[in-house]
Amino acid sequence: MMEQVENKQVIFRGYIEGAPKETDMEIKISGIQLKAPKGSDSGAFLVKNLYLSCDPYMRGRMRSSFTSSYIPPFVPGQPVEGFGVSKVVDSDNPNFKPGDLVAGLTGWEEYSLIRKTEQLRKIQPDHHIPLSYHIGLLGMPGFTAYAGFHEVCSPKSGEYVFVSAASGAVGQLVGQLAKLHGCYVVGSAGSSQKVDLLKNKLGFDEAFNYNDETDLVAALKRCFPQGIDIYFDNVGGEMLDAALLNMRDHGRIAVCGMVSLHSYHDPQGIHNLFTLVTKRITMKGFLQSDYLHLYPRFLDYVISNYKQGKIVYVEDMNEGLENAPAAFVGLFSGKNVGKQVVRVACE
Amino acid sequence: MMEQVENKQVIFRGYIEGAPKETDMEIKISGIQLKAPKGSDSGAFLVKNLYLSCDPYMRGRMRSSFTSSYIPPFVPGQPVEGFGVSKVVDSDNPNFKPGDLVAGLTGWEEYSLIRKTEQLRKIQPDHHIPLSYHIGLLGMPGFTAYAGFHEVCSPKSGEYVFVSAASGAVGQLVGQLAKLHGCYVVGSAGSSQKVDLLKNKLGFDEAFNYNDETDLVAALKRCFPQGIDIYFDNVGGEMLDAALLNMRDHGRIAVCGMVSLHSYHDPQGIHNLFTLVTKRITMKGFLQSDYLHLYPRFLDYVISNYKQGKIVYVEDMNEGLENAPAAFVGLFSGKNVGKQVVRVACE
Incomplete structure (x- = not known):
């Protein structure tokens, strides 16, 4: 019998047309096994989410009529999806080992099973750069x-x-x-x-x-x-x-x-x-x-200038997954001062 | 005593904000001497206007608040200005001789005194190309x-x-x-x-x-x-x-x-x-x-294709200067079928 733990989630309730409201999302407690499925074609890994990013573009994914080719709409009843910084807990993927830190698309929940890795990159810890910057300044x-x-x-x-x-x-x-x-x-x-x-x-x-x-x-x-x-x-x-x-x-x-x-x-x-x-x-x-080929050049330039004190970055950090809906909704009335981040768990 | 002839003109009456009306212009009969002023610094020449072009952009020049750098607003009380095909009658400019045909900015009147030649080019008569095309297909x-x-x-x-x-x-x-x-x-x-x-x-x-x-x-x-x-x-x-x-x-x-x-x-x-x-x-x-350096290449390409029958051009020809205001106003309700031209005089 596998270990099962509680997994708090922010569920997308259903499609909207106007500005997002907190009631467009709801908090739900599910259970999750802290194991990635193993097998020759799995490649999945399980992460603990540390920081989640609230970004205005996510509003587009709340529309049923959102037909752009670049990213699909959210699925009602499923957790909101967004950029986050996460730590690998268990893995069937040789490129992502337990303890690895990753930044990229994840779920608005405490633990996520990651099956698609195209939009994820591994992070090398650097004591001079806050981890959350990987979904802001460096994300x-x-x-x-x-x-x-x-x-x-x-x-x-x-x-x-x-x-x-x-x-x-x-x-x-x-x-x-x-x-x-x-x-x-x-x-x-x-x-x-x-x-x-x-x-x-x-x-x-x-x-x-x-x-x-x-x-x-x-x-x-x-x-x-x-x-x-x-x-x-x-x-x-x-x-x-x-x-x-x-x-x-x-x-x-x-x-x-x-x-x-x-x-x-x-x-x-x-x-x-x-x-x-x-x-x-x-x-x-x-x-x-459309410009991802420039990402390495961007990281070099911004990290170098950041370390020289020539670039600074202001974050608005909210604590706790349950506060993520309010933080996201606040973007549309300008409540955030700086980049809106939600801390889900300590590093 | 110099020869003076009648010069019918279309006068711009005053600035407007909405779509142009015929009453924004009026017909006036002035007199003009068919001689270009002579002298070391003149360089002017007098033309007889043959064809005038009605173009939607001219509406912009009827606004007092038209502050774009590229062309000034019309002057109330003066003839409307626009592109035309004209024949030189008298000249103090060695580059433009009596009998020469020119296309470019001229006045909405029977005869115009041309002082600025930057926007004028000489036309070589070609029996295969209607003269009026020089303010349309080739203009x-x-x-x-x-x-x-x-x-x-x-x-x-x-x-x-x-x-x-x-x-x-x-x-x-x-x-x-x-x-x-x-x-x-x-x-x-x-x-x-x-x-x-x-x-x-x-x-x-x-x-x-x-x-x-x-x-x-x-x-x-x-x-x-x-x-x-x-x-x-x-x-x-x-x-x-x-x-x-x-x-x-x-x-x-x-x-x-x-x-x-x-x-x-x-x-x-x-x-x-x-x-x-x-x-x-x-x-x-x-x-x-902004692209005038490409004009020669354009002329080569379009004339060549026109002569091969691969390009055709449809004109809507109105007769008589006195009908120019109605022809111009008609552009904004789509009365014209093809390029709107006014024939002022026969070639």
């Missing part, structure tokens, strides 16, 4: 910032760069990469605390609280009297419309996400796209997963 | 199609191409260029006559009348069950929104114009931009004037 959000800024924005030293949701998981690194590249960088965020962070910790040249502005077009004109060369767009909506009116000729807009979208079913309109023509603007949506 | 609209398709859309043989306003000055050539490039091409237009033209004269693989469709998303899905790789967008608005939902991964949208825009002051919203991210779409506004 998908950090790589999104790196690929988006360097590969999509075609930045040149001296250019004027605007970043929205600038203190978030992606934005905070975009701003720092732009500064390292010799750009002038302004960020927007939703509280004075975040603005302070941008200006005094993350090295942005300027920042503003969009909740304090009655006219976003005027706010951007004040910050960029000469116009914007690059807009790294994490929010869409009104801010995108305001940016369109403030772009310079041949400007570039990297569309990373649209966290301001209230509903996919009745999405907000963007009105100023006619400026794409007169200003010859390129607007490009992207996914980090 | 700005044709070059817009060429630069937009080949330089902005990054087309590959076998790709699925959608063109809106497909029987218009630009769209009809885009479709033919795409066919010559080995693509599958569908066009939309606003009447059954135009659909017939697209399918039976211009060589489109398929075409539909958007006025017959209750659901543009479904119409595009019917024409492109496998999705759209390239959308050459001449109209913006609802068609752009419908195309966004039908794009394939890594699709490209060349934004050439937004003729469906009812008002610059309160422009219609585009709602489906979130697909830019999931499908990694690139949307790029462009102006042909």
Whole structure:
């Protein structure tokens, strides 16, 4: 008879169209055997989840009509899936041994059986780098910032760069990469605390609280009297419309996400796209997963700059799996300050 | 005493925000001396205008708030300015002699004094090519199609191409260029006559009348069950929104114009931009004037294919300068069938 333990899980209840609510998920206690199935074709391994990542893109997977080729929707009744840092407990896979640390797609639960390893990488412990950074600065959000800024924005030293949701998981690194590249960088965020962070910790040249502005077009004109060369767009909506009116000729807009979208079913309109023509603007949506060949270069660059103190990273750490739904939902009203992480278990 | 003749003119009355009306222009009879001012610093020449071009972009120049760097707004009280084919009558410029034919920016009037020659080129008469083609197939609209398709859309043989306003000055050539490039091409237009033209004269693989469709998303899905790789967008608005939902991964949208825009002051919203991210779409506004170094190559390619019968061009020719305002206004309700030209005088 195999050892069975309790396994707390965050279950996805069913498909939604609007912004996620805590009640779209529920906590369930299941049982799990802490053994990976053995056999010639298994290759599976069992992990204990340490840190889980709350990311805005996960909202897309909560839609039944989500038909993109890059990732399937969640399965109702099954645990939420997301990026995490985990420790191998038992394994039938020669590449992953008990005690190994891994970062990649896992379940929102205490223990997960991993069968697909394409999106997992082994982590070498490094006392100078917090483990949770492997789902933030050094994980998908950090790589999104790196690929988006360097590969999509075609930045040149001296250019004027605007970043929205600038203190978030992606934005905070975009701003720092732009500064390292010799750009002038302004960020927007939703509280004075975040603005302070941008200006005094993350090295942005300027920042503003969009909740304090009655006219976003005027706010951007004040910050960029000469116009914007690059807009790294994490929010869409009104801010995108305001940016369109403030772009310079041949400007570039990297569309990373649209966290301001209230509903996919009745999405907000963007009105100023006619400026794409007169200003010859390129607007490009992207996914980090198209640039994975650059991951090693990204890790070298960011780790090196981090260790030299030239890059910092702000996390918002919530404790306990049962608080994961609230942490995730909070992303859409900007409750998080920095990258939202949930600690499930101590290392 | 110098010879003075009557000079009928189309005067721009004043700035507008909505779609142009005939009353935004007025006909005026002035007098003009058929002599170019002579002198060491003149370089001016006087032309008789033969054909004038009605182009949707001219609407932008009717706005006082038109602040783009690429071309200034019209001056109220002065003749409308636009592309034309003209014959030199008198000249103080050694490069342009009486009897020479020129194509480029001129005034909406019978005779114009030309002082700026940067946007003018001399035409070699060719009995196989109608003179008016120099403001259509071989002029700005044709070059817009060429630069937009080949330089902005990054087309590959076998790709699925959608063109809106497909029987218009630009769209009809885009479709033919795409066919010559080995693509599958569908066009939309606003009447059954135009659909017939697209399918039976211009060589489109398929075409539909958007006025017959209750659901543009479904119409595009019917024409492109496998999705759209390239959308050459001449109209913006609802068609752009419908195309966004039908794009394939890594699709490209060349934004050439937004003729469906009812008002610059309160422009219609585009709602489906979130697909830019999931499908990694690139949307790029462009102006042909950024690609003028390719003009000689364009002329060689199009003239050669035209003479081989592999490219055709449909014009909508209105007679008489006094009918120019109605012809121009008609562009915005799709009255024109093919490229809208006004014949001012016989050759």
